[in-house]
Amino acid sequence: HLTFWVGNAKQAASYYCTKLGFEPLAYRGLETGSRDVVSHVVKQGKIIYVFTSALNPGNKEMGDHLVKHGDGVKDVAFTVENCDFLVEKARERGAIIIKEPHVVEDKFGRVKLAVLQTYGDTTHTFVERAGYNGLFLPGFHAPLFCDPFLAKLPSGKLDFIDHVVGNQSDNEMVPIVEWYQRNLLFHRFWSVDDKQLQTEYSALRSIVVANYEETVKMPINEPAMGKRKSQIQEYVEYYGGAGVQHIAMNTSDIITAIRNLKERGMEFMTVPDTYYQQLREKLKFSKVKIVEDLSILEELRILVDFDDNGYLLQIFTKPVQDRPTVIAFLGNLTILTPNGTSQKL
Template structure:
């Protein structure tokens, strides 16, 4: 397992953050899915994730099965039920496949639970220990928007493949990785007029600070709009943009998400790479579908963003968007929904100094999403 178990004291880069809750990084993201075995195959062979750990009937787990995959510092857990009824079935029936747990790596899961619940967080699970021959880990958890849960994972005394109760998962059929490094940010969609409630939650309950705010003048087209605020912890490793719908002539992507997901949830996960051209080329060749960007977007691109290191042609051919801020520029591209319901998707991002989120691309991105909504018949 590539995550370093050593306690880290990371530099504070967001001075406004209270930072009473030291978070070392994202530990894992767990999705409840209808068929974990097949989902694992997709993420291994289309996305280049590597098999890490497994829990199921063979490990004594009777109610569910989980596959753990990893690429760089990105760890994904895919979990399916083995019995009828129960929480996992109810979640899948209501939401389709989707993110249930966003687990945060901490030094002290007990203290993390105490600090957040005393500030008003609703408890999901009190701190408990897991132990096997490889050591022990401590886990606790709180509720966030919708049915999404933040787990706090303390693993300083654990040396196994993932967590106690899991065994090494290996398979002969492996695909090379695609150059994905870590989770850059993770976006939550919430309902009408709920954004500020959850911004306040991350500020008050978790000690995050607001990095940036976008209103419907920033993020809109002729038809749809949304509002967004980005929250970050002190060391900048955890960034959570929170989106809510805004009034428009037609149904926005946020409304479409909430309709099909039946509530608030994780809309997309942004995965960082050091070479977006290589990464996206591999993903596309393996069947991952990306939003279409008209060639006209590139006609005056260099006038808008200035000089960049990359050749324009491959960016144009792949549909990669470019934006610049005061600190540099970034390259980004968005997949189509990776599920049958038009809910969750991924962003691939490469930062060349820029710390922003592609404000200059919002209009082009929204128009691309609207084209897909129109094909689905969900724009009106």
């Protein structure tokens, strides 16, 4: 799951529920005995987001974080099997441990947690559940209120988090990639340099790291020179340093998902008509056949990336807060099988 530190957790959670199709999952606040912070947890498919705010004016850590970064992702949590072992190995390799392994429990069972420092002010929490069967984590209760308006809205049709992108300052990408390789034993899954990801006005470099099973993917980006300021550099300046820029969420039916989310009032990035004119020309010389109706993809402004192995349909939301920092990304991958048919992932 991902934890956002925000100015008003109740309103942030409501936004994600109303606009993106999430539903309330759990709550922790004054009514449940939490005197310092309040957290609203929302869920859709396998995606879980936690929105946390300070309850007291003296919370300097959260206050400073909000002044510097605005609303943003503070923590990316991983489910693990052996928290103690992973923390000890990470410590041996030089990782900074923010919170040592500790147990939290309630009537539903026990969970062991530990927190490591990664890029910028972002952290990773290791979560060892060991049979815990509560709604979320110990100390969280059922939501106190579920908005009846949500039941009247079409489904968001989002399934799981595909990857989480971390933007870095110039020349910081490789050291961060090495941090993941050294401390979490991730490996390089994919990489691209500014010669490959470059437009007339902007460019970036990116390396994707993944765990052994490749169920966790973390693209690490840094800006490159272009005629205009890179979107990566813009993010770093507005966010006040390195941080999570976008969260990619998978959907098995991107056309229905985008139609539904637009009906819910979600705003997406625009794409010029010339993009689709050029796309049609390029597809004439490709063995890839797009199953979906290109006129519908153009109507919804869905992007198409393809190679000889298949294609990816994708779209980006506009920033989900006033600073041009955190955005959401929706994607639907189709691969070509050996017999030439298409298979959605």
